[in-house]
Every structure is written in structure tokens, then in C-alpha cells.
Amino acid sequence: xxxxxxxxxxxxxxxxxxxxxxxxxxxxxxxxxxxxxxxxxxxxxxxxxxxxxxxxxxxxxxxxxxxxxxxxxxxxxxxxxxxxxxxxxxxxxxxxxxxxxxxxxxxxxxxxxxxxxxxxxxxxxxxxxxxxxxxxxxxxxxxxxxxxxxx
Amino acid sequence: xxxxxxxxxxxxxxxxxxxxxxxxxxxxxxxxxxxxxxxxxxxxxxxxxxxxxxxxxxxxxxxxxxxxxxxxxxxxxxxxxxxxxxxxxxxxxxxxxxxxxxxxxxxxxxxxxxxxxxxxxxxxxxxxxxxxxxxxxxxxxxxxxxxxxxx
Numbered sequence: 001x002x003x004x005x006x007x008x009x010x011x012x013x014x015x016x017x018x019x020x021x022x023x024x025x026x027x028x029x030x031x032x033x034x035x036x037x038x039x040x041x042x043x044x045x046x047x048x049x050x051x052x053x054x055x056x057x058x059x060x061x062x063x064x065x066x067x068x069x070x071x072x073x074x075x076x077x078x079x080x081x082x083x084x085x086x087x088x089x090x091x092x093x094x095x096x097x098x099x100x101x102x103x104x105x106x107x108x109x110x111x112x113x114x115x116x117x118x119x120x121x122x123x124x125x126x127x128x129x130x131x132x133x134x135x136x137x138x139x140x141x142x143x144x145x146x147x148x149x150x151x
Numbered sequence: 152x153x154x155x156x157x158x159x160x161x162x163x164x165x166x167x168x169x170x171x172x173x174x175x176x177x178x179x180x181x182x183x184x185x186x187x188x189x190x191x192x193x194x195x196x197x198x199x200x201x202x203x204x205x206x207x208x209x210x211x212x213x214x215x216x217x218x219x220x221x222x223x224x225x226x227x228x229x230x231x232x233x234x235x236x237x238x239x240x241x242x243x244x245x246x247x248x249x250x251x252x253x254x255x256x257x258x259x260x261x262x263x264x265x266x267x268x269x270x271x272x273x274x275x276x277x278x279x280x281x282x283x284x285x286x287x288x289x290x291x292x293x294x295x296x297x298x299x300x301x302x
Contacts, residue, residue: 030195030198033191033194033195034191034192034195036188036191037187037188037189037190037191037192037195038188038192039188040184040185040187040188040191041185041188041189041192041228043184044181044184044185044188044232047181066229070228070229073224073225073227073228074224074225074228076224077192077221077224077225078217078221081195
């Protein structure tokens with residue numbers, strides 16, 4: 001958090017009794033920043049593995065293993081905490097459908113988490129063909145969720 | 152791919168050799184997004200634990216354990232990958248000192264990573280006093296790095 005944001009947070013705490021709406025707005029901003037941070041980490045690792053799978057960069061098994069391990073670890077973080085009930089916002093690419101169908105959204109995240117965990121295991125074993133195949137599964141799980149729940 | 156898109160792609164490929172700055176700018180933007188994503192995840196978990204330690208919210212050992220585990224997992228991701236040599240930018244709060252003293256920066260991140268790993272272990276054991284103490288260590292490691300390396 002920057003100094004400015006820290007100061008803003010302190011001011012909001014002081015104002016909390018008289019302006020509960022502001023506090024809520026700050027909590028929503030926090031949740032959006034958190035979930036976008038998670039997406040940035042997913043994207044960083046997925047993009048680099050994707051470049052190798054597509055042949056845009058040479059296939060480097062050791063680097064792939066590292067990206068796959070980090071993606072699996074990031075996918076296992078508390079993802080749903082970034083989508084509290086009051087955090088629909090125009091500032092975010094999250095569709096209303098997330099909150100209208102939370103169970104399906106959660107299930108799709110679980111599928112992504114399982115696919116990335118398997119990718120980490122397969123990549124660690126070091127067989128390129130199987131790694132490429134499992135990458136497609138993980139990327140597919142990613143897209144399946146975006147298709148329905150991302151603007 | 153339409154003829155127009157094909158042409159655009161071909162032009163970009165031809166331009167790539169003569170305009171490496173464009174390509175590089177995109178890579179820098181990616182690195183900044185990635186490292187800021189990591190910071191957002193650190194901040195999300197640290198802020199919530201900090202509120203409990205400061206007594207702003209009730210101390211919830213189970214919730215604390217979850218935040219501590221996620222912070223430790225996020226701290227163990229490839230942090231240094233977010234700071235490649237060419238990624239100094241006005242868009243970022245990262246000081247030039249990072250690249251001028253990379254070994255010290257790396258050491259400070261290692262200290263943070265170790266402090267958060269220990270916090271996860273202590274929080275999982277469930278003793279509130281020890282957890283509060285170790286939280287201060289982790290938050291201190293966080294601040295030690297920001298003091299020197301964050302604008």
C-alpha cells in the first residue's frame with residue numbers, strides 16, 4: 001500500500017462512524033486489487049509457458065517447471081476471498097454472473113486449481129509431450145472460467 | 152486471419168528489428184504488473200493479520216493461519232523475476248537502488264521469505280502470543296525492504 005493509500009485508509013477509519021459507505025468502498029477496492037493481483041500472477045506464468053508451447057520461445061523444461069510450480073502455488077491461494085458479496089464494480093472485469101452463480105464460479109476455480117496442480121506434477125517429471133498436453137488442459141480451464149465470468 | 156490482420160502482423164514483424172524499444176516496453180510493463188501483483192497479495196494478507204495484531208478486528212486464529220499460509224506461499228514465488236535489469240520505470244514505485252544493489256535487494260527478499268515461512272509455522276501451531284511476535288518480525292522484514300527500495 002502506498003503512503004497515500006495508507007493515509008486514505010487512516011482517514012477512512014476516523015470517518016467510519018459517520019460514513020460507513022466509504023469504508024465499504026475501500027474494502028471493495030482492496031478485494032479488486034487482490035483478485036487482479038492473483039490474475040496478474042496467473043497470467044505471468046501462463047503467458048511464458050504458452051510462448052514455449054506455441055514455439056515462440058524455445059522449450060526450456062527447467063524454466064517451464066518453475067512457471068508451472070508457481071502457477072499451481074498461486075492457484076492454491078484463497079481466490080474466493082477476492083470476490084466478497086459486495087464487490088461488483090465498474091472498475092473490474094468481473095461479471096455480475098460471478099455473484100449470481102457463485103457455486104459454478106467456485107467449481108470452475110477448483111477445476112483450474114486441479115489442472116494447474118497436475119501441470120506442476122507433470123512438468124516436474126520432465127516429459128515434454130505430456131507437459132504440452134497438460135498445459136492445454138490448464139489453459140482450457142482458465143478460458144472456461146473467463147468465457148462465462150469475465151467482461 | 153484477414154488480409155488486413157496478416158499485413159499488420161507482417162509489418163510488426165518487419166518493424167521488430169528496427170524498433171526493439173517497443174518490444175522491450177511491453178516486457179517491462181509485464182514485469183511491473185507481475186511484481187505489483189505479488190505486492191498486492193502480500194499486502195492483502197499482511198493488512199488483515201495486522202488488523203488483528205493491532206486489535207482493530209478480533210483475533211481469529213483460524214483466519215490468521217490462512218493468511219499466514221497464503222503470505223508464505225506468495226513470498227516463495229519467483230519474486231526476483233519481476234525485477235529484470237531493464238525494468239526501471241516512472242510507472243513503478245521501485246527505486247533505482249534495486250538495480251544498483253541487487254544482491255542486497257535479493258537478500259532482503261530472502262529475509263522476508265524466511266520470516267513469513269516461520270510465521271506460517273507459528274500461526275499453524277495456534278499460540279497467539281508467539282504468532283503476534285512473529286508477525287512483527289515479518290512486518291519488520293517487509294518494512295526493511297520498502298525503506299531502502301520503495302519510492
